[in-house]
Amino acid sequence: MAFSQLTRRATLMLGLMALSALPFSTPALAQGFPDRPITLVVPFAAGGSTDVVARIVAQKMSEDLGEQVIVQNVAGAGGNLGAANVARADADGYTILMGTVATHALNPLILKTKPYDPQKDFAPISLLVIVPNVLVVNPELPAKNVEELLALLKAKPDEYSYASSGNGTPLHLSGELFKKMAGVSMQHIPYKGAGPALNDVIGNQVPIMFDNLPSSSGHIKAGTLRALAVTTAERAPSFPDVPTVAESGIPGYETYTWNGLFAPANTPQPVVARLNEAANKALKDPAVIERMKEFSAKIVGSTPEELSAHVTAELAKWTPVVRDANVQMD
Incomplete structure (x- = not known):
């Protein structure tokens, strides 16, 4: 066999070996x-x-x-x-x-x-x-809806506080967005988790909280929390009678x-x-x-x-x- 033929064959074999060492092509990877x-x-x-x-x-x-x-x-x-x-x-x-x-x-x-x-x-x-998140209050707070809550907060700036699951959490910043868009002031009380925060709202140590709807739903149904509004653009199917924050006087508000x-x-x-x-x-x-x-x-x-x-x-x-x-x- 001529040297040139050997060289071509060796080159071909090396090429095939190199190809076999490469990762599978994208279509082959997806197929498998x-x-x-x-x-x-x-x-x-x-x-x-x-x-x-x-x-x-x-x-x-x-x-x-x-x-x-x-x-x-x-x-x-x-x-x-x-x-x-x-x-x-x-x-x-x-x-x-x-x-x-x-x-x-x-x-x-x-x-x-x-x-x-x-x-x-x-x-x-x-x-x-x-x-959805939900804006809940202790039933003893004299606010039956978002409009009444806003009136309370505007009449007595910083006198009321809201609980959250911790600094920088989605629940904390839901409250901050609410304050910003509504032009109201209230004190933030951070907790180490939503559970302890929720317990203190139920116990009326803190009157207001933004919470995930799933964790508050049982308390809302039991009457130990009052739901003022859900935070999504549309009402939650599980609580069709609870309005959204946006339709309650803060248009454009939406968190979840x-x-x-x-x-x-x-x-x-x-x-x-x-x-x-x-x-x-x-x-x-x-x-x-x-x-x-x-x-x-x-x-x-x-x-x-x-x-x-x-x-x-x-x-x-x-x-x-x-x-x-x-x-x-x-």
Whole structure:
């Protein structure tokens, strides 16, 4: 065999070996995805609404994907620990995040040291659900609606206080946005969690609170809390008689807790598309729809582009609120 033929053959073999060592092409990766379990990181402790949403959706996604979607709670630093872990994970779709308004809007604005960029370090998958907050008061407070509450606050500035689950939390900043848009003053009393805050509102140590609707709903039904308004643009189906803040004299007011799926940045687009398909299919399951109704979660199910736009809008909305409230944390 001529030397030139040997050279060509050797070159061909080396080329084939090099190709075989490369990662699968994007279409092939998507076609074979997933071939092992997926970890869905919930950046909060088990039992909260974010954890509940994650477990409901993960179960149905597992059925569609043919591999288990395993929920892993990585609590700490207000959601930053779990979110940062996913931002640093391999961009292969096998580690994804249940993101929230805290991980992708508030924490990045509040923290002096930022462990990740909410836009550059993640690939959006789908905005899953929106969970309303609710403005509640102790029944002894002489305010039956938002209009009467505003009258009280304007008549006696800073005499009334409101509780929250902690400095810089979505519930704290819901109160700050309320103050800003209504032009009223009230003192903020931060607690180490929503539970202790709620207990003191029920006990009338603090008269006012913005809370997640799921955790307050039982107390509202029992009469130990009075719901003045929900914070979403539309009324909550589980409490159709409770008006929105916007329709109660503060037009344009809207806050809520939301849950969305994110992968690490640079995750191949076909993998993101497959995860999006499985997540949105799960949200259409009748059993999932009924479970979400139980705690007034509004099902969305979006494209990755729509979730990206949602994060951008949330950052724009909360930036002036965080600045005016002068909330900064290490």
